[in-house]
Amino acid sequence: MHLNFEILKALPKTQCLSPTLNFLVQVHYLGKECLDSALLQVRVMIEPKIKDYSLSELKRIERRFGPPESLNSILWCEKMLLLNRINSIQTVDLPIEIRDDHESAMWYYFSSLEGGEIFLKFFFSGICYLLAEDKITVRSIPWSSECSYLMPYEIWKETLFRYYPDSLWIRLDHSLYERPQDYQLSHRLPSLQTALERLLDKEQTETRRIG
Known part of the structure; x- marks a missing residue:
């Protein structure tokens, strides 16, 4: 052809x-x-x-x-x-x-x-x-x-x-989404992004301490 x-x-x-x-x-x-x-x-x-x-x-x-x-x-x-x-x-x-x-x-x-x-x-x-x-x-x-x-x-x-200017979408299961949302509400944080940032910072600090 x-x-x-x-x-x-x-x-x-x-x-x-x-x-x-x-x-x-x-x-x-x-x-x-x-x-x-x-x-x-x-x-x-x-x-x-x-x-x-x-x-x-x-x-x-x-x-x-x-x-x-x-x-x-x-x-x-x-x-x-x-x-x-x-x-x-x-x-x-x-x-x-x-x-x-x-x-x-x-x-x-x-x-x-x-x-x-x-x-x-x-x-x-x-x-x-x-x-x-x-x-x-x-x-x-x-x-x-x-x-x-x-x-x-x-x-x-x-x-x-x-x-998606300066942002991206991430798909999460409803049950998984609720966990950082609960963390946000229980700690009275202004946004879900703030809750995720704090959780990640906490994980990094723990990793450095163990290492």
Whole structure:
């Protein structure tokens, strides 16, 4: 299948319910038949080995993943992408939501970084419909169709901070949420954040004393 892909750029997508990055994908079709449409599955992988890290980044990565040299590709997401009729070149949007799943490898990795560029690989697979002499032919697109993109870390950070300026959401079970809330009320603290700060400071002080 004569399809080539290229990521032109990534920008924060506005007017979304949650932080979303919009990747601009340019599709090159080199076939002779008319490509009427295509339905693609897109798999986005993070390649952590292709990056230079600062000492503080390496410490955070090792604490979360183990030795950096053992860190393999990380699945970011899988998306569906629809292409309309292509004569030679078509540019389409690929919006990718930044899910606030703080337990995912993707979130652990991104939150360990301070700057630089993140090496991403995009894999494409699916089916396309070719039109010739009023007949439609179905062809498959193998996973070997791929492209790469160096995404600036600041783009990810900017996208996230547009929705959560100076703060983040953390999901907690109701029973767990009630514990710091009870601590806040019993100690007459002004906010839940103050209660969490005091509990963490208390834990750090106890750790230093034992150590």
